[in-house]
Amino acid sequence: MPEPTPRPVPRPSAGRPTLEAIALRAAVSLSTVSKVLNGRPGVSAATRSRVEQLLHDSGYARRGHDPERGGLLELVVADLTSEWSIEIIRGVERVTREAGLVLGLSALDDHLRPGADWIAGVLGRKPVAVVLQFSDLTATHRRQLRTRNIPFVVVDPAGDPPGDVPAIGATNWAGGVAATRHLLELGHRRIAVLSGPADLMCSRARVAGYQSALQEAGVGFDAAIAASGEFTRAAGEREGRRLFARNDRPTGFVCGNDLQALGVMDAAFALGLDVPRDVSVVGFDDVAPALWARPPLTTVRQPLQEMAEEAARLALRLRADDVENTRLELATSLVVRSSTAAPR
Amino acid sequence: MPEPTPRPVPRPSAGRPTLEAIALRAAVSLSTVSKVLNGRPGVSAATRSRVEQLLHDSGYARRGHDPERGGLLELVVADLTSEWSIEIIRGVERVTREAGLVLGLSALDDHLRPGADWIAGVLGRKPVAVVLQFSDLTATHRRQLRTRNIPFVVVDPAGDPPGDVPAIGATNWAGGVAATRHLLELGHRRIAVLSGPADLMCSRARVAGYQSALQEAGVGFDAAIAASGEFTRAAGEREGRRLFARNDRPTGFVCGNDLQALGVMDAAFALGLDVPRDVSVVGFDDVAPALWARPPLTTVRQPLQEMAEEAARLALRLRADDVENTRLELATSLVVRSSTAAPR
Known part of the structure; x- marks a missing residue:
């Protein structure tokens, strides 16, 4: 019959469980407990798992000490x-x-x-x-x-x-707002968004920021010029080419990261479009390639x-x-x- | 009177000096020797230095063992x-x-x-x-x-x-040769060299490679279009502007590294020159900025x-x-x- 509540591990007066007590409860030697604690081999998986559980249940936490220099x-x-x-x-x-x-x-x-x-x-x-x-x-x-x-x-x-x-x-959401407001303030109304993988919170937050800024400016959201893809230059180029092929070509791009933005610029140049004369592109992150790019990239700096x-x-x-x-x-x-x- | 040859540290039969022997010779405790060996505090500088010297003189080397996983x-x-x-x-x-x-x-x-x-x-x-x-x-x-x-x-x-x-x-020298031969084979004869700091062996080897390639092609070396500077984009731009201002402007540049090459391109663009139509630029290293550059940089890849x-x-x-x-x-x-x- 399973125990209704776990039997408490005996604690010393200070209220801190000792390794001896855990060894006793697990019916193993102190040396075995020490091996588990220090990640050393020579303990079966079952025993290791039992000792781990007892360490956790007992609220054991190795006493901290000041980080030694050289640590x-x-x-x-x-x-x-x-x-x-x-x-x-x-x-x-x-x-x-x-x-x-x-x-x-x-x-x-x-x-x-x-x-x-x-x-x-x-x-x-x-x-x-x-x-x-x-x-x-x-x-x-x-x-x-x-x-x-x-x-x-x-x-x-x-x-x-x-x-x-x-x-x-x-603040990914606020970054998405800032990128989009910047294009709106320059006079753009046809602004595409290229987001990162949709399962990442940061992608969703950035797109939500883009949508909020459009709404604030009274510009409708058009799902036809909202794309997503991997955080790569290749994905940026692919989606850029696709959106540039439209009759109602976007004049501005809010991108999921700097690499996507570089890819969108590659697509623009390949089609004979000039950046920023024909199309404006905003990145996200401000990693080194944003600065190396020609033209250097307007981007949302993430203070990594x-x-x-x-x-x-x-x-x-x-x-x-x-x-x-x-x-x-x-x-x-x-x-x-x-x-x-x-x-x- | 100094001893003509150092007194040997007693060695065990295996020919390997023991820490005990070193402690004895240094007139300190074994624990002191151990502290020195393991970089722990609590030993005076003078003692530390004496023990270090004995460890060295005795040919002591801690016994190696297989690198443990997790090390x-x-x-x-x-x-x-x-x-x-x-x-x-x-x-x-x-x-x-x-x-x-x-x-x-x-x-x-x-x-x-x-x-x-x-x-x-x-x-x-x-x-x-x-x-x-x-x-x-x-x-x-x-x-x-x-x-x-x-x-x-x-x-x-x-x-x-x-x-x-x-x-x-x-192979820095061979890299300098390859960069210069490439420009010679394209038909360039007026080729500038921009080297890194002259006290670095790699800079000297690359310039020597440049000179060898010129010589091989029967093109004279002109010190007036040989410059040097820090391995930075700013140094490249500065020296680029200086050399572009000459009446007998070089048509090609062999640069000390990729950053210098990007700086030379900056200088060219600032003066309305096109790369590669008006001037060809070769970098060295092939780090990421070489690929991000526009136009992407021809360079000597160093397999870092x-x-x-x-x-x-x-x-x-x-x-x-x-x-x-x-x-x-x-x-x-x-x-x-x-x-x-x-x-x-």
């Missing part, structure tokens, strides 16, 4: 090929350097998950804190980090992390580096203190360069 | 703002991920040195190996890493590392990512084996895009 702060980025990840690395590295820590860097594997060895590695390396550039860490992993008192923060302008996960984002710094600082604070506010959105801002002008 | 491979990059460093990170990260290791990333400080805490941190973290994107590690640091059996490799296409330092470079991979693999091999060849140059290759054409 490790781990960062897991989605993808080292994107400019986006590079900005995140720069931000976190700055904070680790200032704190006398070293940055431990991993990238997600092809399935967009940390490698199978990642969590065991983290438990063994005992980082001071973890910053993640993705939001779908499994509940098991979250629990494992919590019982080891390894705070983690998600820097994730794209996603929609669970409510109890500390996260730093950006500052977001990463904020995430790393929050992770370090979480280790020491109770922090009240663990969800923050940093402001986006319009950067006007040369890819936008009044319509002819 | 740390450290990378020190020169500067996180450069595209160059990003490519190095990508290469090393790939190897660490494949080996089940994590990448420990630090950047040099404003004085282009690893931070003061860096070496103590490294000794404490005990990485499997270290890859350095700069070549002037102090002799003391090199010695400290060697006595801990932490192999290090320099990935350094720019510099001139000491002969006993394992290093991966690129592969060089970094090679450096990380060499560092891991050095830990296990005697490696015969610890100096390698990977081949550069010409990538023809749209910034070069026959002169008018």
Whole structure:
């Protein structure tokens, strides 16, 4: 017969469960508990899972201590090929350097998950804190980090992390509004929107901002000139060509990110259209290619580096203190360069 | 009176000096030797220095073991703002991920040195190996890493590392030849060279390649159209404007790197010149901005990512084996895009 409520793990007077008590309850040796805690091999999966559960249920959390200089702060980025990840690395590295820590860097594997060895590695390396550039860490992993008192923060302008996960984002909706208002103020009325993948919160928020700005200006939303695609230059070129082929060609484009915007410009140039004389294009993110582009791209700046710094600082604070506010959105801002002008 | 030869540290039968013997010789406790070895505080500078010297003189090297999965491979990059460093990170990260290791990333400080805490941190973290994107590690640091059996490799296409330092470079001279031959084959005869800082070996090698290619083609070298400057877009624009102002304007430019080439194009466009119709421009490196540029840049590809991979693999091999060849140059290759054409 299952127990109606779990038998409490005996706690020492301080109210903090000891590893001895957990070993006793799990009917394993103290050394086995220690192996599980530190991510070392030599424990069966069943025992490991039982000990993990007891660590969690007992509210065990390894006692924190001041991060030692020379310690490790781990960062897991989605993808080292994107400019986006590079900005995140720069931000976190700055904070680790200032704190006398070293940055431990991993990238997600092809399935967009940390490698199978990642969590065991983290438990063994005992980082001071973890910053993640993705939001779908499994509940098991979250629990494992919590019982080891390894705070983690998600820097994730794209996603929609669970409510109890500390996260730093950006004001995507406000960015969509700013991009669209800019084109409206220049006199554009026929403004296309090209969004990122529809399953990403950031894409939806940006398009919602575009729609709000149109509505505010009394311009109707036309689904025929609203497209979506991957966050790539190729997707921008493809959708750009498709929309430029229309009789009622848009004179302005609000794009999901800078790469899509560069693709739209490629499509324009290929058709003999000039940017910004014939068509105005606004990006989103303000990563390096926006500045390298010719003409340099008007875009909505997402402060990726500052977001990463904020995430790393929050992770370090979480280790020491109770922090009240663990969800923050940093402001986006319009950067006007040369890819936008009044319509002819 | 100084001893004519140093008194040997007593060795156990295996011929490997023990820490006990070193403690005895240094007249300190074993725990003090251990603190020095592991970069921990609580030892006076004088004692630390004496113990370091004995560790070195005795040929002590901590016994290597197979790199554990989850272990740390450290990378020190020169500067996180450069595209160059990003490519190095990508290469090393790939190897660490494949080996089940994590990448420990630090950047040099404003004085282009690893931070003061860096070496103590490294000794404490005990990485499997270290890859350095700069070549002037102090002799003391090199010695400290060697006595801990932490192999290090320099990935350094720019510099001139000491002969006993394992290093991966690129064929800079051959790259200079290839860039210049390309312009010669297109029919250019009036070809300027814009080199990087003259104190860098890579700059000198590239210019030497340029001169060799001119000589081979029977074209005289004209010092009046040979300039040098920082590896920046601003330096490229400045020198470009200066050389375009000449009556005998060059029709082609061989540049020290891609950023300089973009600056030369900026100068050309500002003066109403077209690239490649009026002037052809060749870069060096093939980092992302070369591809983003309009027109996309013809450049000499330096395989930075592969060089970094090679450096990380060499560092891991050095830990296990005697490696015969610890100096390698990977081949550069010409990538023809749209910034070069026959002169008018």
